[in-house]
Amino acid sequence: MTMYPREQPIPRPTGAPASSTPLRDYFASGPLPAVVDGYAVLPRSLAEGMPLGWQQQMAHLMAEFHQAFGHLSWPVYRVVPSRYEVIADLDEEQLAEVGCIVEIDGDGELVYRERSGKRIADPEHTKVLVSCLDPIPREHAADLQDTPPRGFPAPQNWSSR
Numbered sequence: 232m233t234m235y236p237r238e239q240p241i242p243r244p245t246g247a248p249a250s251s252t253p254l255r256d257y258f259a260s261g262p263l264p265a266v267v268d269g270y271a272v273l274p275r276s277l278a279e280g281m282p283l284g285w286q287q288q289m290a291h292l293m294a295e296f297h298q299a300f301g302h303l304s305w306p307v308y309r310v311v312p313s314r315y316e317v318i319a320d321l322d323e324e325q326l327a328e329v330g331c332i333v334e335i336d337g338d339g340e341l342v343y344r345e346r347s348g349k350r351i352a353d354p355e356h357t358k359v360l361v362s363c364l365d366p367i368p369r370e371h372a373a374d375l376q377d378t379p380p381r382g383f384p385a386p387q388n389w390s391s392r
Contacts, residue, residue: 272310276369312365318343318354321361329359 250256258266265272278289318331319341326333330346343354351357 274367276367311362312367313360314363315358316361318351318357318359321359325361329361331359 257263258271263271265274279286281289316325318326318329321329321331323333326343331351332344332346334342334344336342341354343351345351
């Protein structure tokens with residue numbers, strides 16, 4: 232009679248089952264920088280400043296992404312750094328950008344209106360998205376590298392010494 236070692240049960244995974252939509256789950260997990268509605272924006276300067284191994288993985292994923300979806304009719308995207316601001320705090324140029332106007336009513340009160348003419352009920356607490364200067368400088372890419380900055384040293388003016 233052949234004796235087999237006592238078979239051990241197959242261990243079952245613990246925790247929640249793996250998601251079939253991990254990227255969607257991650258994007259929906261909470262407020263994330265540069266993730267809104269239907270888009271996730273990746274600042275190029277930060278991506279190009281990632282450690283080499285990360286860049287290689289990212290380049291591979293992006294190549295696969297473009298190979299899979301390159302046949303679609305892609306528009307040209309214009310990405311504008313923006314932030315939320317209270318309507319009552321905007322200047323005239325910012326109001327025009329978001330399509331609002333301000334006027335003074337018969338009582339001398341400021342009245343904020345949408346482009347359609349509809350009055351904005353609570354401009355002191357209504358926030359809108361307004362363009363701003365990009366807070367991520369292009370030079371920031373080198374901050375993530377463990378290696379010294381690449382390139383040539385800045386020229387020295389030796390004649391003034």
